[in-house]
Amino acid sequence: MRIIVAVKYVPDTAEEIGFDADHRLVRDADSGLLSELDEYAVEQALRLRDQLPDSTVTAVAIGPDDATAALRKALQMGADDATLIVDDQVAGSDVFATAGLLAAAVQSFSDAGALVCGMASTDAGTSAVPVLVAARLGWAGLTHASTISVAGQEITIGRTDETGTRTATAGLPVVLSVTDQTDEPRYPSFKDVLAAKRKKIAELDVDDLDVDPATVGAAAARVQVGAIARNPDRVAGRTLTDTDGSTAGELVAFLAETVH
Amino acid sequence: MMVVLVVAVVYSVIGVWLFARGAVRLIVQVRKGSPSPGRLLPVGRRIGATITEILSHRRFTTRPVAKVAHWCVMVSFVLLVPTLAAAYAQIVDAHAELPIVGGWAPWQWAVELFSWAGLAGIIALIIIRLRFSEHDPEPAAAQDWRSRFYGSTRWQAWFVEAVIAAVILCVLAMTACRNALLRQDPATAAAGSWVHFPTTYWLGSMVMSQPGHVLELSVGWFAFAKIMISMTWMGVVGAGITMSVAWHRFLSILNVYARRELDGTPALGAAAPMLVDGKPFDIRQIDDLAADATFGVNTITDFGWKGLLDFASCSECGRCQDVCPAWNTGKPLSPKLFTLALRDHAAATLGPAASKTPATAVSPHSDDLLTALARAGAAGSDDSANRGGQLIGPVINPEVLWACTTCGACTVQCPVDIEHVDHILDLRRGQVMTSAQFPEEFGGMFSNLEQRANPWGQPARKRLDWTRGLDFTVPVVGRDVADLSQVDYLFYVGCAGAFDERAGKTTRAVAELLHTAGVTFAILGKAESCCGDPARRAGNEATYQELAVANIEQLHQLGADKILVTCPHCLNTLSNEYAQLGAHFNLVHHTQLLNRLVREHRLELAPPDPGEAAPITYHDPCYLGRHNGEYEAPRELLGAAVVPGGADLLEMAHSGPTSMCCGGGGGRMWTEEKIGTRINTTRMGEATATGATTLATGCPYCSIMLGDAASSDEAAPEVRDVALMVLDSVHRAQNKHLAAASAATPSTDTD
Ligand code: SF4
Numbered sequence A: 001m002r003i004i005v006a007v008k009y010v011p012d013t014a015e016e017i018g019f020d021a022d023h024r025l026v027r028d029a030d031s032g033l034l035s036e037l038d039e040y041a042v043e044q045a046l047r048l049r050d051q052l053p054d055s056t057v058t059a060v061a062i063g064p065d066d067a068t069a070a071l072r073k074a075l076q077m078g079a080d081d082a083t084l085i086v087d088d089q090v091a092g093s094d095v096f097a098t099a100g101l102l103a104a105a106v107q108s109f110s111d112a113g114a115l116v117c118g119m120a121s122t123d124a125g126t127s128a129v130p131v132l133v134a135a136r137l138g139w140a141g142l143t144h145a146s147t148i149s150v151a152g153q154e155i156t157i158g159r160t161d162e163t164g165t166r167t168a169t170a171g172l173p174v175v176l177s178v179t180d181q182t183d184e185p186r187y188p189s190f191k192d193v194l195a196a197k198r199k200k201i202a203e204l205d206v207d208d209l210d211v212d213p214a215t216v217g218a219a220a221a222r223v224q225v226g227a228i229a230r231n232p233d234r235v236a237g238r239t240l241t242d243t244d245g246s247t248a249g250e251l252v253a254f255l256a257e258t259v260h
Numbered sequence B: 001m002m003v004v005l006v007v008a009v010v011y012s013v014i015g016v017w018l019f020a021r022g023a024v025r026l027i028v029q030v031r032k033g034s035p036s037p038g039r040l041l042p043v044g045r046r047i048g049a050t051i052t053e054i055l056s057h058r059r060f061t062t063r064p065v066a067k068v069a070h071w072c073v074m075v076s077f078v079l080l081v082p083t084l085a086a087a088y089a090q091i092v093d094a095h096a097e098l099p100i101v102g103g104w105a106p107w108q109w110a111v112e113l114f115s116w117a118g119l120a121g122i123i124a125l126i127i128i129r130l131r132f133s134e135h136d137p138e139p140a141a142a143q144d145w146r147s148r149f150y151g152s153t154r155w156q157a158w159f160v161e162a163v164i165a166a167v168i169l170c171v172l173a174m175t176a177c178r179n180a181l182l183r184q185d186p187a188t189a190a191a192g193s194w195v196h197f198p199t200t201y202w203l204g205s206m207v208m209s210q211p212g213h214v215l216e217l218s219v220g221w222f223a224f225a226k227i228m229i230s231m232t233w234m235g236v237v238g239a240g241i242t243m244s245v246a247w248h249r250f251l252s253i254l255n256v257y258a259r260r261e262l263d264g265t266p267a268l269g270a271a272a273p274m275l276v277d278g279k280p281f282d283i284r285q286i287d288d289l290a291a292d293a294t295f296g297v298n299t300i301t302d303f304g305w306k307g308l309l310d311f312a313s314c315s316e317c318g319r320c321q322d323v324c325p326a327w328n329t330g331k332p333l334s335p336k337l338f339t340l341a342l343r344d345h346a347a348a349t350l351g352p353a354a355s356k357t358p359a360t361a362v363s364p365h366s367d368d369l370l371t372a373l374a375r376a377g378a379a380g381s382d383d384s385a386n387r388g389g390q391l392i393g394p395v396i397n398p399e400v401l402w403a404c405t406t407c408g409a410c411t412v413q414c415p416v417d418i419e420h421v422d423h424i425l426d427l428r429r430g431q432v433m434t435s436a437q438f439p440e441e442f443g444g445m446f447s448n449l450e451q452r453a454n455p456w457g458q459p460a461r462k463r464l465d466w467t468r469g470l471d472f473t474v475p476v477v478g479r480d481v482a483d484l485s486q487v488d489y490l491f492y493v494g495c496a497g498a499f500d501e502r503a504g505k506t507t508r509a510v511a512e513l514l515h516t517a518g519v520t521f522a523i524l525g526k527a528e529s530c531c532g533d534p535a536r537r538a539g540n541e542a543t544y545q546e547l548a549v550a551n552i553e554q555l556h557q558l559g560a561d562k563i564l565v566t567c568p569h570c571l572n573t574l575s576n577e578y579a580q581l582g583a584h585f586n587l588v589h590h591t592q593l594l595n596r597l598v599r600e601h602r603l604e605l606a607p608p609d610p611g612e613a614a615p616i617t618y619h620d621p622c623y624l625g626r627h628n629g630e631y632e633a634p635r636e637l638l639g640a641a642v643v644p645g646g647a648d649l650l651e652m653a654h655s656g657p658t659s660m661c662c663g664g665g666g667g668r669m670w671t672e673e674k675i676g677t678r679i680n681t682t683r684m685g686e687a688t689a690t691g692a693t694t695l696a697t698g699c700p701y702c703s704i705m706l707g708d709a710a711s712s713d714e715a716a717p718e719v720r721d722v723a724l725m726v727l728d729s730v731h732r733a734q735n736k737h738l739a740a741a742s743a744a745t746p747s748t749d750t751d
């Protein structure tokens, strides 16, 4: 069985982020990396491999050539092989097109049994892709898992939020998305790094995947970005000091002004 | 007495045979190590250095009494060996002498002198051991096992010391009897004069009244006793190749011969290169690596033979343990126990015993060592002879490995040139590069270094934040100056200097002082990246070299030569470690440069007014002091900047070469200190005890670590970099000039 882990190459959020004239993120910055949240997905995929007999892990990414860096990292962590979906036509794809491409990629592997994703990408952050892919594939979707356990061919996840922990179980095949509460991603040893250098990264384009080019790319996007604005810098708050209520008027005026 | 002689000879044959067998076993065992290239050549220089080091005892850097006592015992051992040969003849013939030198007065004087000196020496050493030894093998209070001898095998030490004392007493007793015999016979009375027995004549007088045959018999029996005691020693030592308290007499000579640094300095500064198949690892040539290559030290034979020789040579003196900041704050690491654990593991797995010991056999350690390891929490998980097995876990507890700050205090202390820091780093390399096992916090630090080229994970653009608000522009290479030929220095700010608030103050102060003194400099700005020290000290040689290689390329492109740093870790890495990759730069630490500027009167200082002068103390950063030998410049600078105003420069209990680490080196800055007390607060305690109100230092790590300690303790002195104190002094001088100027030209302002 093949466990597929979807990884995304994202700009380093610590650096200045750039947008082009079409309001698209500049993706060729030299400080790109494997989305930190996707590292958790790779970790869980590797742990699933240990628990599911005769399974392998394939890392898949959609993106420009630079995105091989993200796949390389997944290989270093221990993925068996990697595939990059690279095609100029996919630039500007929205979540629906991305999900279509990923679903097609999964289907291109006849032995695919599970897809593991991070809970969100650190750039767009929609969290929508895993469920969309599950819907397209007709697989169960177990999302936002903070714990994963395997019993035979069944996967059980725990999903923890402020209200408590829910558990959900589904039989394979499944789409999983995992949170950063799952196990810390492993740091590859140098032996692993060397081994990863010897692994090849396969490349596929839209044609290879049998995806209709009209459904991908900026033109097909159902969401258009109108404008992008930076959050205003935070300004220091104002402190009113009083012991006799003399500033009440000022406070009311401030509140009235802020609400409007 | 013929029978007695036969007994002595037979016993000696057994003793010598056991000893020779032990020596062969040790040689075989040490040869099982990996290559230690360059440790045998050049022969001439090495022999010279060995003789100098041993005769001068210069690696005995502290404890003068023990040093002199040990020197006397050492020389007496060498001199008394020939007298052992004479002893066989003296069993049957009390008048027998060594051929040629036997009755020669200078030889007799030397033997006498060093018999007494050896006796005094060994008594002194016994007293020292008694004073510091454990009386209770399982002391209840932690401080009771702070003795430097804690964990050393006591019976072996007592045995060795008792043998020396007993042999010397035999020699003196024989000398007395033989002197009396000579004097009783008028024909030989001249040979028994005080000229030949200058310091034992009086002993002879004491036994003169004894009849001749009693004296002859006494000489025979004392000679027999001397032989039996010596041969018992040979046999016991030969049978126990881990009895390094005895073996160090021979092995330390080889160990000193094969020392890392030919100039006699300890194995500090640059870390030894990581060897793969005997060759230094080079990240630029990883395509040449074998597919099954392993990195660092994973099993005992991954150590170079010099490492195995190190472990076998430890005298168990505990000088290293005594100064280790980790051990002294309750961590499980003691460099001595670490060395001994590896020594015993090597003997159990590489020696002939290995084939006979079942794999599940109990640990080969002595009871004293076992108890110490267990009490310190340093015991391996399964200390059975796991042949060819992993060291970390079964033999060395991971907590031991990661507790080290690489401060080098142990290596400076070790009289037999054991290279603790290099061994610890090699084991860390094995853990990180081969097994990817390390403290969790390092994972983030490594990723930050790989992705953002600094251990804090800060974005590169923030590297310029410290320049804001200065009233002059700090030139950036490539932006304000084309290349470095236009300035005096490249100011390599360092990650702490750029991102840490406290260290940033030092950076600003240095920039301001350079500006004042008219020294031109430029920085790399956003293009700067970490020197790689945090990765290297944490065992991540690959990440270190990635950073180093990129840095070297950039520095060469920009024509860098003279580089100024405020961080001793940058200093060590750029000057000592980049040289291993073929790049040579001239590094200067800011305290050195500022000191030069003050001497050249390019910076004018004014001491504080007498009323404001407050006592200060100086903390030696490990990587400036022990690793790079700079103890003077910062002190001289403080002396010029502050002391003339009446402030005292006070020294802490540990300073100079025995200075105690702040706790931040060796990657420890990024890990939590969960065991024992904190190193930084312990060190701060020493500073507080001096009564100083300011603690000056010259390293951003020290400033951060000690500053943290000071912030939680009201009595603690304020932590400031030397540069800040110099800046204050320069400002005082400037203000005095302004005041003088305005006094000279009365203000016309009538307001
Ligand atoms: S380098 Fe320092 S911390 Fe490490 S073992 Fe030696 S004395 Fe202890």
Ligand code: SF4
Pocket: B313, B314, B315, B316, B317, B318, B319, B320, B321, B335, B336, B339, B410, B413, B414, B415, B416, B417, B418
């Ligand atoms: S390692 Fe060196 S300093 Fe430490 S106990 Fe052994 S001989 Fe003494």
